[in-house]
Amino acid sequence: MISGQELITIVNVGLIFGIAAVGIYITFRTVNFADLTCDGSFVTGAAISSMLIKSGGNPYIAMAASLLAGGLSGAVTGFLNVKLKITDLLAGIVVAFMLYSVNLRIMNDSPNITFIDDITIFTNNNLSVTVLVILMPLVLGLIFLLSSGFGLKLRATGYNKKFASTSGINVGAMTVAGVVISNALVAFAGSLFSQYQGFCDISQGTGTLVTGLTAVVLGEKILPFKKAPLAILSCMLGAVLYRTVIYIALHSNTFGIRTQDLNLITGIVIILTIIIKRKREQNA
Amino acid sequence: MLSLSNVSVRNTLNDLTLTVKSDEFVLIVGANGAGKTTLFNVISGEIKPRSGKILFKNMDITDTPQHKRTKWIASVLQDPRLGTVGEMTILENLSLAYIRNGYKKLTGSTIAFFKDKLRILEMNLENRLYEQTRNLSGGQRQALSLIMATITDYDLLLLDEITASLDPKNSSMVMKIAEKIVALEKKACMLITHNTKHIESFGSRILEMRNGGLVQVS
Structure with a gap:
């Protein structure tokens, strides 16, 4: 049904989306912030990388720029919530909405950019090796971060704000930090994905949240790690599994499913997983 | 050490003035809704008073945010679920309390130190460090909150009806632990209570909250 080569591609793309899923895990599960900025910041990451790479820039510097830009968009959402007291949902929606304009500006008013012929991190490199080389330090770094004192404070903020503030934790600062890290990761994933595809599209980010959250929920089902640092691995695995399921669903003629049905299937998967979990x- | 002068909070505290010395034990009594918890919230920094001044060790802390005041002011709240994080292990909870005044490295000797602290409780919690706090009973969680509040340096301990949500047996156990810790630490402590037994056992200074102010009872 799936050839070896196809499977490798699915796993790698899954891992790239896994980075975004980890970002979503950090907002939704760690700091308990329902952040919808990611649909915008994913494109911001992709757009910045694409423009830099198209103008002959170093792809690694482009990735770093995406990481920063994503963090910055997260900072705006965090600021709106913590300082201006706008609810988390609305703050994220508004920032994602505004990012649409910003992204178009970055992309020089063009809704899509192709840079297949330019040098990306995947040019002349083996796909799997490249993904692993980038993923390993990132995952290890995140595991270290979440197990540190900072990580403890981040998690305590999400679980119990009242406890956090009586324990000397600056709840506002921790919330912003969580949203910043999350969107930096999402934008980073956006950068990697656009480089892998060789193009960037203004609507590329639509559904980042839902697919990411599906990956998080699926991951929690398969590898139910209670410890937050290890849950990062669950997110990665969840993202790979999600990609595989979607691939099989779309490529099997038996169910009569078409590409257009993707959102419907994803929605059903996430609803079912949540219901089963609750039961x-x-x-x- | 702590002094509140003419502190007012909308609808509750009215020109309240209070001084607490550095080794004093102060009991606060009063009817429900009299503003006892509000007074604690003003001291801990959770609520900003509408007017008045709060001095701590001669520093004006009226505008100091709550998370910075925890260096001097430790609190245990009414609800045991708020004093500990249920989704985290006992060790993680203790670690959080331990780094309250700034990051410190956790080593083997820190864990030994945590175990020593937990032994005070005589609840065998020192052998359950890796268990989630939600598995503990309300009394155990409240006892753990007491250990956590006093595990790093502080000058003033605020105990807000810490036995209110416990059954009589757990309630007297937690109160005994509180007495033990207060006696060991010899630091300033303020206790809100309804229980007349506490008033007898702790003695010292008793203030009653009335009409948004404090009245000396004994």
């Missing part, structure tokens, strides 16, 4: 918890 299990009630029975436990």
